[in-house]
Amino acid sequence: MQIRELSDNDADDVRRLRKVAFGSASEEDPVRPGRRGLIAELDGRPAAVLTINDFHQFYGGAPVPMAGIGGVAVDPHARGRGVATGLLDRSLADLREHGQPLSALYATVPSVYRSRGWERAGVFEWLDVTIDRLPAAPRTVARPAGETDLDALHACYVDLASTVNGLLDRSQPAIDVADVLKLDIVSVAPGHDGEVRGYLTAERNRDGLRVFDLIGRDAATQLGLLSELTSWAGLLDQVSLRVTDPAVTGLLTNQGLRYTVNTSTWLLRVVDLPAAVAARGWPAAEGLKPAAVDLDVVDEHAPWHAGRQRLVVDDGSVRIEPGGSGAVRLHARALGPWFSGMQDSHALRRAGLLDGPAGLLDRLVGAPGVPRLADFF
Numbered sequence: 001m002q003i004r005e006l007s008d009n010d011a012d013d014v015r016r017l018r019k020v021a022f023g024s025a026s027e028e029d030p031v032r033p034g035r036r037g038l039i040a041e042l043d044g045r046p047a048a049v050l051t052i053n054d055f056h057q058f059y060g061g062a063p064v065p066m067a068g069i070g071g072v073a074v075d076p077h078a079r080g081r082g083v084a085t086g087l088l089d090r091s092l093a094d095l096r097e098h099g100q101p102l103s104a105l106y107a108t109v110p111s112v113y114r115s116r117g118w119e120r121a122g123v124f125e126w127l128d129v130t131i132d133r134l135p136a137a138p139r140t141v142a143r144p145a146g147e148t149d150l151d152a153l154h155a156c157y158v159d160l161a162s163t164v165n166g167l168l169d170r171s172q173p174a175i176d177v178a179d180v181l182k183l184d185i186v187s188v189a190p191g192h193d194g195e196v197r198g199y200l201t202a203e204r205n206r207d208g209l210r211v212f213d214l215i216g217r218d219a220a221t222q223l224g225l226l227s228e229l230t231s232w233a234g235l236l237d238q239v240s241l242r243v244t245d246p247a248v249t250g251l252l253t254n255q256g257l258r259y260t261v262n263t264s265t266w267l268l269r270v271v272d273l274p275a276a277v278a279a280r281g282w283p284a285a286e287g288l289k290p291a292a293v294d295l296d297v298v299d300e301h302a303p304w305h306a307g308r309q310r311l312v313v314d315d316g317s318v319r320i321e322p323g324g325s326g327a328v329r330l331h332a333r334a335l336g337p338w339f340s341g342m343q344d345s346h347a348l349r350r351a352g353l354l355d356g357p358a359g360l361l362d363r364l365v366g367a368p369g370v371p372r373l374a375d376f377f
């Protein structure tokens with residue numbers, strides 16, 4: 001098997017591979033600024049592909065370079081021979097060379113990616129809300145957005161995103177914020193002085209209304225944008241809201257006891273632990289006394305950060321240094337859910353991915369977990 005970088009000349013092969021794998025293929029160029037890829041050839045014929053996007057994901061308020069891997073497709077005749085895993089192995093070295101210490105992907109077949117160290121570390125959700133459960137707040141006097149609003153809309157988004165671990169910064173060139181103007185509805189909520197206080201983006205299709213972003217700088221703006229959706233009563237029973245700001249869907253809508261959330265999980269891979277730790281924000285480290293955790297990272301697919309590493313907290317900052325006693329064993333698959341804060345050390349231990357005393361790791365990422373009941377009354 002030969003693996004090489006994707007080029008513009010591969011566009012037809014990429015379309016063919018994706019069409020066979022997924023039933024359809026986009027007309028977009030597989031390679032463009034902010035996106036590259038790898039292609040595997042068997043007997044001189046392209047047999048598998050994956051693309052790599054140059055994203056940044058906010059963690060602790062800092063945008064960390066993240067390779068968003070997508071469109072992994074292997075020709076049916078080439079499956080079951082280690083082609084996908086071969087591509088992933090090659091991609092790990094490629095990501096490190098390109099300064100991308102994290103990688104995220106949506107997996108239809110998690111076992112393939114788990115075998116190479118990706119693990120569930122966050123969610124992508126859509127909430128269905130019946131229109132009579134939307135708040136009856138005074139409606140915002142919104143206006144349609146134009147090109148001159150794009151920077152202000154993006155600033156609104158980034159101010160929110162920097163406070164929600166995992167959200168992208170939606171920076172160029174991987175993402176063109178102007179694409180938002182192609183949507184059916186882009187409403188801007190202006191403040192008294194004309195400043196943008198919030199916005200709503202949505203698309204109408206035969207199934208209903210899908211609201212992508214509903215973002216406001218204050219509760220009144222968010223409630224006003226939510227109540228704009230009540231104008232769909234009669235024609236639609238419900239709308240779907242993408243959970244971009246969990247405060248809107250969690251604290252401002254009035255859904256009842258049971259409601260429908262469509263959840264997709266994404267998997268995260270820490271490709272280069274020292275670089276990922278250096279790029280992350282660590283607000284919980286402020287005010288902590290100097291401390292250290294001695295790690296033993298078990299990662300055969302990313303040998304550059306495997307073995308004994310010491311995580312050092314010093315003067316509000318956090319860094320990784322080689323060495324230490326290796327008292328806390330961390331499997332490669334533990335790194336993603338720990339880094340994102342989705343799983344605490346107790347859960348990682350129960351899953352067989354961590355050994356040793358790791359309370360400081362929890363404190364640093366502030367892994368809150370979801371408070372739960374498993375008894376109904």
Ligand SMILES: CC(C)(COP(=O)(O)OP(=O)(O)OC[C@H]1O[C@@H](n2cnc3c(N)ncnc32)[C@H](O)[C@@H]1OP(=O)(O)O)[C@@H](O)C(=O)NCCC(=O)NCCS
Nearest residue numbers: 021072073074079080081082083084085106107108109112
């Ligand atoms: C999923 C896909 C990429 C796997 O490619 P592949 O080259 O056959 O995978 P590999 O041979 O490297 O297999 C790696 C491991 O995953 C397992 N695996 C592969 N496909 C699987 C599937 N569909 N379901 C469950 N396990 C699967 C293999 O058994 C193997 O496990 P092992 O190492 O324990 O033997 C390929 O089947 C494909 O293109 N499917 C259609 C598109 C798709 O689903 N893409 C994934 C998008 S996230």
